Amino acid sequence: MTEKKILIIDDDQHLLLGLTAKLKAKGYRVICAADAISAITVARKEVPDLIILDLGLPAGDGFRVLERMRDLPDLVAIPVIVLSARDPADNKKRALDAGAVAFFQKPPDNHEFLGAIRLALGETVALSTFLKT
Amino acid sequence: MTSQASRRVDASEYLSPATPILFPSDSGLLHESANMEVSPTLRAELLDFNAWSEILTTYGRTMRVAVALTDSQGQVLGKCHNAQPVWRLVRDAACGWGSGCPFCITTHVPCTAVADALRTGGAVMVRDQAGLTHVAVPLLLGKLRFGAIIAGQVFDRYPEPLLLRRVAKEFGVSAQRLWELAREQRPVSNAVLRASGDLLCALGHAFLRQRYGAILEAKLAETNGRFRLLVEGVRDHALFTMDPTGRVTGWNGGAERLLGYVEAEIMGQNFSCIFTREDIQNRVPEKQLQKALEEGRAEDEGWRVRGDRKQFWANVNITALEDAGITRGFAIIVHDVTERRKIATVLEEARQERECLQEKLLSHVSHELRTPLTAIYIFTTNLLDGVCGDLTPYQHEHLTFALDNVKQLKSMVSDLLDITRVETHKLTVEPQHLSLAKLIDDILSTCLTNAAVKNITLRSDVAPSLPFIWADPARVRQILINLIDNGIKFAPAGGNVTVATRPSPEDEGFLCLSVSDTGCGISSENREIVFDRLSQVRSTTEASRSGLGLGLFISRELVSRHGGRIWVESELGHGSIFYFTLPVFSLAKLCAHVLTAPNLEAGCVTFIAVDVAAVEGAVQADILLEIRQVLERCIRPGQDVLLPSMSDAEPVETFFIVACTDAKGFEVIASRIVRELLNFDSASKLKPVISSTTVLLAPGQFGEEQIDNVAARVEQLVQAHLLGKERLQ
Numbered sequence: 083m084t085e086k087k088i089l090i091i092d093d094d095q096h097l098l099l100g101l102t103a104k105l106k107a108k109g110y111r112v113i114c115a116a117d118a119i120s121a122i123t124v125a126r127k128e129v130p131d132l133i134i135l136d137l138g139l140p141a142g143d144g145f146r147v148l149e150r151m152r153d154l155p156d157l158v159a160i161p162v163i164v165l166s167a168r169d170p171a172d173n174k175k176r177a178l179d180a181g182a183v184a185f186f187q188k189p190p191d192n193h194e195f196l197g198a199i200r201l202a203l204g205e206t207v208a209l210s211t212f213l214k215t
Numbered sequence: 216m217t218s219q220a221s222r223r224v225d226a227s228e229y230l231s232p233a234t235p236i237l238f239p240s241d242s243g244l245l246h247e248s249a250n251m252e253v254s255p256t257l258r259a260e261l262l263d264f265n266a267w268s269e270i271l272t273t274y275g276r277t278m279r280v281a282v283a284l285t286d287s288q289g290q291v292l293g294k295c296h297n298a299q300p301v302w303r304l305v306r307d308a309a310c311g312w313g314s315g316c317p318f319c320i321t322t323h324v325p326c327t328a329v330a331d332a333l334r335t336g337g338a339v340m341v342r343d344q345a346g347l348t349h350v351a352v353p354l355l356l357g358k359l360r361f362g363a364i365i366a367g368q369v370f371d372r373y374p375e376p377l378l379l380r381r382v383a384k385e386f387g388v389s390a391q392r393l394w395e396l397a398r399e400q401r402p403v404s405n406a407v408l409r410a411s412g413d414l415l416c417a418l419g420h421a422f423l424r425q426r427y428g429a430i431l432e433a434k435l436a437e438t439n440g441r442f443r444l445l446v447e448g449v450r451d452h453a454l455f456t457m458d459p460t461g462r463v464t465g466w467n468g469g470a471e472r473l474l475g476y477v478e479a480e481i482m483g484q485n486f487s488c489i490f491t492r493e494d495i496q497n498r499v500p501e502k503q504l505q506k507a508l509e510e511g512r513a514e515d516e517g518w519r520v521r522g523d524r525k526q527f528w529a530n531v532n533i534t535a536l537e538d539a540g541i542t543r544g545f546a547i548i549v550h551d552v553t554e555r556r557k558i559a560t561v562l563e564e565a566r567q568e569r570e571c572l573q574e575k576l577l578s579h580v581s582h583e584l585r586t587p588l589t590a591i592y593i594f595t596t597n598l599l600d601g602v603c604g605d606l607t608p609y610q611h612e613h614l615t616f617a618l619d620n621v622k623q624l625k626s627m628v629s630d631l632l633d634i635t636r637v638e639t640h641k642l643t644v645e646p647q648h649l650s651l652a653k654l655i656d657d658i659l660s661t662c663l664t665n666a667a668v669k670n671i672t673l674r675s676d677v678a679p680s681l682p683f684i685w686a687d688p689a690r691v692r693q694i695l696i697n698l699i700d701n702g703i704k705f706a707p708a709g710g711n712v713t714v715a716t717r718p719s720p721e722d723e724g725f726l727c728l729s730v731s732d733t734g735c736g737i738s739s740e741n742r743e744i745v746f747d748r749l750s751q752v753r754s755t756t757e758a759s760r761s762g763l764g765l766g767l768f769i770s771r772e773l774v775s776r777h778g779g780r781i782w783v784e785s786e787l788g789h790g791s792i793f794y795f796t797l798p799v800f801s802l803a804k805l806c807a808h809v810l811t812a813p814n815l816e817a818g819c820v821t822f823i824a825v826d827v828a829a830v831e832g833a834v835q836a837d838i839l840l841e842i843r844q845v846l847e848r849c850i851r852p853g854q855d856v857l858l859p860s861m862s863d864a865e866p867v868e869t870f871f872i873v874a875c876t877d878a879k880g881f882e883v884i885a886s887r888i889v890r891e892l893l894n895f896d897s898a899s900k901l902k903p904v905i906s907s908t909t910v911l912l913a914p915g916q917f918g919e920e921q922i923d924n925v926a927a928r929v930e931q932l933v934q935a936h937l938l939g940k941e942r943l944q
Contacts, residue, residue, distance in 0.1 A: 094586055100593035107602040167585035169578060169632060171641065178837050188585045189592035189625055192600075201835060 085111045086203050089130035091121040091147065092165070093140055097188075101134070108196065118142035122150055125157055132202050135182070137166035137173060148180040161202040165190060253359055260430055261423065262286060262354075262362050264293030270422055271364065278366065278411050286362040289329040329353075329363040338412035340405075348405050350412035354423045364419045368408060453549040459542050461485050461504055473551055475522030486547065489519045491526065507533040507545060519549065528553040570639065577635040581628045588628065592621050619664070626696075630765045637772045644687040644776045648800050648859045651681050651691075651726070655714055658692055662699045670708045673699070676715035683800035684726055690773045691797065697766040698730035698793050705734030705791075725779055725796035737785040745783060746771040770795070802858070803919075803926035806873055809856045810922045814875035819911050820925055821881045822932045823872040825888060826904040834868055834901065845895050846870055849887045861933050869936065873929055881907045908932055 088110045090101055095116075102112045113128055115121040117140040125133065133151075137144035144164060151157040164177040167188040174185040184198045253261075267284050271293075275282040283294040328351035331339040338352040349367025353360065383390040446454055446467045453470035457463055462485055466478040474481075474489055481488075487500040494500070494517070506513040512534045519529040530550040536543045595618045597603060599611065606614065636642035659673050666673045684691075695714065702712035710733035719727035737745060746767045774781040774795045785791035810820070827834060827842055834842075846857055850872055858871040874884055885905045892903050910928050912921065 094590065096590040097586075097593065100590055100597055103602050104593060104597050104600070107597070107600065167582045167589070169582075171636070171643070178840075183835060183837055189589040189621070192592075192596045204831070 085109065086132065087111045087113065087128060087130040088132045088134060088199070089113050089115060089121070089125055089128060090134045091115045091118075091139065091144070092134075092136040093117060093138070094136070097136075105199075116140070118144070118147050121147050122154075122157075125151070125160070126154065129156060130160060132199060133160055133162045134199075135162050135164050137164060137168050137177070145176065145180055148177070148182060152181055163198055163202055165195075257430065258286075258361065261426055262292055266426060267422070268293060270418065274415065274418065275366070278407070280366045280368065280408065280411065283365045283367075284362060285329055285365065287333060287360045289363070292362070328365065332363050333360045338416050340409060340412060342405075348408055350408055350415065352412060352416040352419050354419050356423060356427060361423060364415055366408065366411060366415055368405075451551070453547075455481075455486075455547050455549075456536070457486055457545045457547065459544055461487065461500065461545075464544060470549070473521075473527075473549060474519075475525075489521075489549075491518050491520055494518075503531075503533055504545065507535045508542060511535055511537075516552070527551050528556040574635045574639050577631055581632045584624075584628050588621065588624055592618075592625070595621060615664075627765075630769055633769045633772075634765055637769070642772055642776060644690050644773065646685045646687050646777065646798075648861045649684050649686050649688055649691070651684050651716070651728075651797075652677055654688060654691060655695070658695050658699070659714065662696065662703070665700065666703050666712065669703055669706070671703050671706050672711045674711055674713040676713055678716050681716060682726060685798045685800040686777055690777070694770045694773050694795065695728070695730065697770050698795075701766065701793075702730055702732035702734065702791075706732045707734065710734065719796055722780070722796045724799055724801065726799050727794055727796050729792050729794045731790060731792040733790045736787040736789050737783060737791050738787050742783055742785060746781065801926070802930050803923045805858070806856055806926055806929070807922055809854060809873070809875060810925055814854055815912060815921075817875065817877050817880075818914065819877050819909050820929075821874045821876050821878065821884075822908045822910055822929055823874055823881060823884065824906050824932075824936050825870040825872070826906075827868050827870070827892075828902045828904070830900050830902060838901075839868070841895065842892070842901075843870065845891050846872070846888060849884060849891050850874065855884075858929075858933070862937055871929075871933055871936075873925075878907070878909055881909070906936075 088105055090098055090105075090112060091114075092098055092101075093116045098114045098116070102114065105112045113124060113130065115124045119141045121135075121139070135144045135147060139147070144166065148162060151160065151162070161183045162181065164173075164182045164185045165188060166173060166177075166185075170185055170187050177185045183202050186195055186198070262284065264284055271282045271284060274280075281294065284292045286292055326341060328339045328341045328349065332351040332353040333355075336353055336355060338350050340348060340350045342348045349365055351363050351365045354362045354364065380390045383392070449467060449469045450472060451469060453473040454465075454467040455463055455470045456465035462483050463481050464483075466476070466481055470481075471477055476484075476488075485500075487495050490500050499517075503513045503515060512532065514533075515531045517529065517531075518526045519531070520526055528551070530552045532548040532550075534546045534548075536546055595614055598606065599614050599618060633642060655675055655677055659675055662673060699712055699714065706712055712730065712732045715729045715731070717727050717729060719725050771781050774797070778798050779796035781793065781795035783791055783793050825846065827839070843857070850857055851874075855872055855874040855876075858873065861871060862869065872884070874880065876884070885907070888905060889903060892901060893899070895901075910925060910932075912925065
């Protein structure tokens, strides 16, 4: 089985660094993008298996990225997990409606977040992941 | 001398009252003044001697008598004489003759002529010791006694030559001349005096009335003028009057300025012209007059229209003018409060802006705090997960403490956001069917680490069979964790924190939860304020002071959003028990609006279970949410009900429907569900399995009991279905 490829789109370099290390340790290949425009370019070039997307981005916000992806046949099927500091009350439904598979507010719970990634990648997930610890 | 001789005569012989001459009083005036109150000022004005002197002098000269005016007490207000120095001298020289009648030359009995005249209301004639007669006539207005006029024969002889000389000197005439004058003063005859009494009576009465009228008129004119000045002087209020039909009958300067009509053009117009077209269509003018008629007055604030069609925000006060139970019209005061309204609007806008800014600021702050917090969290968890290599137990311990603090910081940031939501009324709860026992176990295991650090025992004293509750699991978790963390914070090392449930008889339909600790307790005055914002009891030890003091405030808000209540029982030194109530899940309540008599006519209810499984792996949570929406479209709104998620494990894969239909109706619904789900999931990754059970209803009335029975049966079926699935797994 080939390594799953995850694209992280976030303008916070420290988050990219930490999350990359975390996901690499879990055996994923990780690529990063720091703004909305390069995000689409990188995504089309790399065609990742999963995208982790921040909402507040330079050069257009995360919702623009989601909309753009829906219009692109090569990207439309890639699952997107939104990871944002924004209030879920205002943004969760909007993000899910725009095509995201999950919404996490920063900082995300470690177990839940990893569980959601595995779920989105179609990997078997232990039921205990869903029981909050 | 004659006078000396006359003094020797017994007074009673001479002081003989004559028959009173009664004259008819003016009945109109009498009526008018029957209840009249006359002020001392008016009284004095009425009897102002300067006004009377001309008429009295004329009378005296004509009749050759002396005349005096007295008040109702007989006090002389003034005297007129027709060449009567003799009389005057006699009177003035005779000091010690007693007060009262200026005419009587008596030594013993005081003259009662004035008093008698006032008492009887007629003229009274008296003859004194000197043999002279005088007549007193009363001055009456209705029942009011004002005073009297006395007319008397003039004494024509002078008894004291010495005094005569002195008087002559005073008057600048010779004694001889004075004596001659005195001798000419022949008293009028008694008959003439008597007849003139009648005349004097009428004269006095007429003059008094005339004077009264004149004074009143002057006063009225003055009042009118003053009132007019007052009304006209009111510039910032429109004052006007209307007849009972609403036509304008009076208009002041303020009305002209404020409403833009001059008096001439508005007189007789209906006052509805100052209302907006919309108000006129809604019959507001009529309604206001009606209200003023019924309640005496009507007040209103709203847009009114000026003559130039410009609108202004007016405060309008209508008062019904009533006279003896009959409405004579209305008085209206209109005040332009447009400015005040503008200020109020600006203030309100400023308040909203401030609130909005505050919300923005707080959500911005919490957003900005989250970014570095996330980095710390990720790096800490990376280290703990061994991403950067193995850790020594000592390093692991320290990093665990760091992580705990990051988590605490995270919950504080969430609290900050919740506070803004409370203030902007955006704090919402999404209740669902919830098993409390499982949730409490789960929460207790989360709090174990915290408790272990302080060597505090966490205990659960939860009843074995709890009813399901109708609450938002995330919020219940938030409330309980907050209360437990508080308990841990304030309990001494080695203490206990216990989560328990108990029936709550006073809160029907609610379950009561409690979190008790063995901490320092809360004093009675602090018990009142612990749920207030930013209240952290000051006396607590430094070590236990952490957090923002928002937890209990947010907990109270969350509990009340669920419809429950929260309170604390505590005693200083004996720990505290926090109680809160949450609504018990009631299928009957949920179904009540669809399980109505018309819906249940078929005599049965069909219970439908839709199991949705994915061909590969689990169905994702957000897909389940969309399936729920699809199913909601498949059922008949108002007739069927899609039950909330009844399973505790997430994600739920079974949906339950209670349909008010029989087996045939079920087939229709089932085929619709299959079709819709196929549309939704064109890739056919989902496999819906639909099953149904028909619940037959006992014939008869569809009352609350029947609905409860159906609900209980449905709940049984739900549990059986879930259990069956569990067994299958």
